[in-house]
Amino acid sequence: MFENFRELFDGGFIITAGYTLVTGNTFWRVKLVRTDSSGNIIWSKFYGTGNSDYVSFDVSATSDGGYATGGAAYPNSSSSQGADPIIIKTDQNGNQQWLKHLGNPICREEFAMVDLAKDGNIQCGTTYSDSCYGYGYYYDRINLIKIRNDSSVVWIKNTV
Numbered sequence: 001m002f003e004n005f006r007e008l009f010d011g012g013f014i015i016t017a018g019y020t021l022v023t024g025n026t027f028w029r030v031k032l033v034r035t036d037s038s039g040n041i042i043w044s045k046f047y048g049t050g051n052s053d054y055v056s057f058d059v060s061a062t063s064d065g066g067y068a069t070g071g072a073a074y075p076n077s078s079s080s081q082g083a084d085p086i087i088i089k090t091d092q093n094g095n096q097q098w099l100k101h102l103g104n105p106i107c108r109e110e111f112a113m114v115d116l117a118k119d120g121n122i123q124c125g126t127t128y129s130d131s132c133y134g135y136g137y138y139y140d141r142i143n144l145i146k147i148r149n150d151s152s153v154v155w156i157k158n159t160v
Contacts, residue, residue: 002015003017003018004057004059010036011036014032014033014059014061016032016071017032018030027050027052028054028055030088031045032044032045032059047090047099054073056071057072057112058071058115060122062122063116064149065091067089068088069087070114070124071085083110084102084105085103085112087114089122097151098151104130107130110127112124112126121146122147124144124147125144128140128141128143141158143156143158143159
């Protein structure tokens with residue numbers, strides 16, 4: 001399932017999508033596809049493991065030549081948590097370098113959106129729940145995060 005794409009400096013594209021088997025007996029995984037300027041596939045990779053669905057929402061090139069994909073992880077369990085915003089960082093060949101969870105581990109939040117900041121870091125927008133009190137009821141605030149290519153956080157701003 002196609003989610004988003006960005007044109008790259010060389011005229012090619014980075015595309016993010018979701019993938020699961022048609023039979024529905026497996027978990028969703030994030031798919032990242034790199035193409036040339038004519039749309040020919042250079043590489044295609046999948047991300048996400050375990051007993052959770054991983055879905056993508058946004059993708060951006062990073063200042064080190066890699067890619068950042070924003071999305072969410074949905075645990076397949078009876079926990080109170082719904083979605084947890086995530087960023088998956090890859091190198092230029094699509095090899096995963098890190099995966100960072102950005103939400104409150106006991107509450108529900110939404111997808112992470114990503115972009116290349118002017119200072120070369122990854123900027124991310126999502127939501128963050130300070131309180132969660134039952135299924136479908138929670139309080140989200142706007143959450144802005146700046147992250148270095150090595151996954152260290154520059155700053156986090158939870159706004160009203």
